[in-house]
Amino acid sequence: MHEDLTFSFLNKAVKGTALVVDDTRINRLLLGKILGDIGYQVVHAENGEEAVEVFKQQPVDIVFMDILMPVMDGYQATTEIKKLCGSKFVPVLFVTAQNEVDALVKCIASGGDDILFKPVHQAVLKAKALGFERTKAIYNEISRLHNQLQEEEELAERVFSSAVANSYCADRELLVSLNSASTFSGDVVLAEYRPNGDIHLLLGDFTGHGLRAAIGAMPVADIFRGMTRKGYTADAILRQINKRLHRLLPTGMFMAGTFVEASLQQKSLTVWNGGMPELLIYNTQQQAMRERLLSESLPLGIQTTVELNLKTIPWLPNDHIVLLSDGVTEAVNVEGEMFGEQRLEAAFNSRSGQPSFIACIQQQLERFCNGAEQLDDISMVEIPDLLNRPNAEAASTFAGSNQPRGKWRWQLCLDVNSLQQFTPIPLLMTTLQELSVHQTDRNILFTIVSELFNNAFEHGVLGLESSIKTSAEGFEEYYRQRKRRAKQLSEGWVNITIDFDGQASRQFTIEVSDSGKGFDLSKTTTNDPAQQYSGRGLKLVESLCESLDVLDKGTKVSVIYRCQH
Amino acid sequence: MSISSQLNQDLGQLIICITGRFDYSLHRDFRACYENISVEGVQLILDLSAADYMDSSALGMMLLLKEHAEKSQALALTIRKPSPAILKILEIANFDKLLKIEN
Structure with missing residues (x-):
């Protein structure tokens, strides 16, 4: 046997x-x-x-x-x-x-x-x-898996970079140096403007490095960007990130970080440090390290709530604010010796000829490591002397000053073929961005124009009754009909006109008209709950605008929206 | 760099001792030290007197140990005798507020 x-x-x-x-x-x-x-x-x-x-x-x-x-x-x-x-x-x-x-x-x-x-x-x-x-x-299996892993890692890296990549704010105002130990960096640098022009900057360092460390960076980037653009403060954003990471990450994984809220108007810095090396402020007039902000909080993602211990200090001209990950002082040379704090300190005093402090640290670091294998991610961010910049004042009123001052008109007339092939909203959004309309205003305009266009197309041109949408099945039926009617459409048009007056009134006048039969306005303002659900679009627009008028028997809607920025 | 653990039934103590670098490479061995041992009512001691360096994944491992101690109703978790360098890392991360550290 x-x-x-x-x-x-x-x-x-x-x-x-x-x-x-x-x-x-x-x-x-x-x-x-x-x-x-x-x-x-x-x-x-x-x-x-x-x-x-x-x-x-x-x-x-x-x-x-x-x-x-x-x-x-x-x-x-x-x-x-x-x-x-x-x-x-x-x-x-x-x-x-x-x-x-x-x-x-x-x-x-x-x-x-x-x-x-x-x-x-x-x-x-x-x-x-x-x-x-x-x-x-x-x-063969190992080599296949190895190739697959590499491919997937590269793909993930592309997704990751576009999700977390520096915004134009970081490109314009900040100096950033990122050196990762593997394909993925466990360090993340995020920077974004608040609607009032304040700069938010976050340097985060996740436990470990590589893909496992990078996973948490995506939700952090989303929360950071979304909330900063909406105008939230450091405190609220950090609490939200902490909550999300606590829920998302397994025990033992967390994010240490440094957060700076830099206000050009108030000339103040609000700083949070949770588990990172000291945040350093070197003042070139005093020729000394003016401030060292120690970690006074737990990293994020460890506990459900976190005591942040934020600190607000004045922001002085000639200040250079430097944020570092622990990969800097812990970088090891061939002999196994660490770069350490003394060499870091010395690097600040030998800046001559270098464009920035972090470039100087980078140079000293390279000289020290001399080709030794990099074990951890090394990240550095510097907020240069923005207060002494010639256009500091302009920057401090960033949101307003960048607005177009002139007048312009944007008009789009869509015939039946165009309506079948083309959605005008993305084009409009790109145009508004090109015309330097502030993000917050753009977001509101997006809602307004989308609603008005959809109303004009669906109710006006396609003649769909919004009352169909009162139940869940009706909702589906509505979109089935919309698809069918759009396909069979043989005539109709929608015109969109946007006028901007950037001088006196700083307001947008938006008119959307269509080839439909119009509608009875009194019906949309009814209190009948069935009608309320479907009439929601116009109500929403009304709440966002200065004024809303329905003209030409309901075939034309004209609204005025005033800039917030 | 190595790791050893000793369960003393009489004293009711489980002592995990780290030598050299405390980092991710110890991950598996570290978990193996406590995972299949009943630690109910036992005092957990992480002895770092022979450890000379620690990185952030070691902080993560400590959190895992802490979680295990709480879940399996160990008596306490104490970090014993960290070197000045390691103590500094613990303080930077504010882990001194989270864990009992004993010199």
């Missing part, structure tokens, strides 16, 4: 091409016969050099190699063949009558995988061949 089980393994067929290398014809024939019997296709070579040639010319799956041969011996041939294999696994088995320790060690040292002793026993040879097929399968 036991024997049956053992030998049934040998019933499995081997396949592929075996290369037999031996200078004695009879040996080649003998081995070739056995190999042929167990299922191999056999090719021969008379010496090492010939073997290498054969190997170059045709695919070979396994090599049986003699040791002593004229022209080129088995060791050298094995080394050459292994070089040619690249990432492919082709086992080389030495076949020898020698049983000397030196020779055997040399077989493996030259790159060989195993040794067979003469006389070769068929069952042993087959068992070895099958064993190597197993190894080969594992090898």
Whole structure:
């Protein structure tokens, strides 16, 4: 029973091409016969050099190699063949009558995988061949997984970078240096303007590095951007990030970080430090480190609520605010020595000729590490002397000053074919961005124009009744009808006109008209709950605008929206 | 860098001792020290007197140990004798507010 089980393994067929290398014809024939019997296709070579040639010319799956041969011996041939294999696994088995320790060690040292002793026993040879097929399968699987992992990591990296990549705020105002230890950085730098022009800056450092550390960065980026643009303060944003990370990350993973809220108007800095090295403020007039802000809070994501201990200090002209991850002082050189705080401190005092403090630290760091392998992510951010910038005043009223001052009109007339093919809203949003309309205003305008356009198209041109949408099934039915009618549409148009007056009134006048039959305004303002649900769009627009007028029997809506920025 | 643990039933103590660098490479061994041991009513001690460096994943591992201690109703978790360098890392992360540290 036991024997049956053992030998049934040998019933499995081997396949592929075996290369037999031996200078004695009879040996080649003998081995070739056995190999042929167990299922191999056999090719021969008379010496090492010939073997290498054969190997170059045709695919070979396994090599049986003699040791002593004229022209080129088995060791050298094995080394050459292994070089040619690249990432492919082709086992080389030495076949020898020698049983000397030196020779055997040399077989493996030259790159060989195993040794067979003469006389070769068929069952042993087959068992070895099958064993190597197993190894080969594992090898191929590993190399496939490795490639797949690399591909996925690259893809994830692209998604990650576009989600977390620096905004134009960081490009314009800040100096950033990121060096990651692997494809992914466990460090994240985020910067964004609040609607009033304050700069929010976050340098976060997740536990560990690589992909596992980067996962948390995406929700952090979303919360940070979204809330900053809406005008939230550091306190609210950090609490929200903490809450989200606590829910999302497993125990043992968290984000240390430094957050700066820099207000050009108030000339103040509000700083949070949770588990990061000191935030340093170097003042070039005092020629000294003016302030060191120590970590006074737990990192985020550890507990449900966190005591932030935010600090607000005045922001002085000539201040250079430097945020560093612990990868800087902990960078190790070839001797295993750390960069340390003293060298960091010294770097601040030797800035001459360097465009920024972080460039200077970077240079000192490179000189120190001198090519030693980087073990952790190294991130540095500097807020330069923005208060002394010639256009500091302009920047402090950033939101307003960047607004277009002139007048413009944007008009789009869509005929039936265009309506079937084209949604005008994204085009409009791009245009508004090009015209420097502030993000907050853009977001509101997006809602207003989308609602008005959808009303004009769906109710006006397509003649859909919004009252269908009063139930969930009706909602679906509505969108089915919308699709069908849009497809069958043979006539109709929608015109959108936007006028901006950037001088006196700073307001947008938006008119949307359509080819429909119009509607009875009194119906949309009814208190009938069934109607309220469907009439929601216009109500929403009304609440966002200064004024809303329905004209031309309901075929035209005109609204006025005043800039908030 | 190595890790060893000793469960003393009489004293009711599980002592985990780290030597050298305390970082991610110890992850598995560290968990193995406590995962399959009943620590109910046991005093957990993480002895760092022989550890000379610690990174943020070590902080994470401490949180895992803390969570395990709480879940399995261990008596207490104490971090024993961290070197000045490690104590500084613990303080920067404000872990001194979270864990009992004993010199």
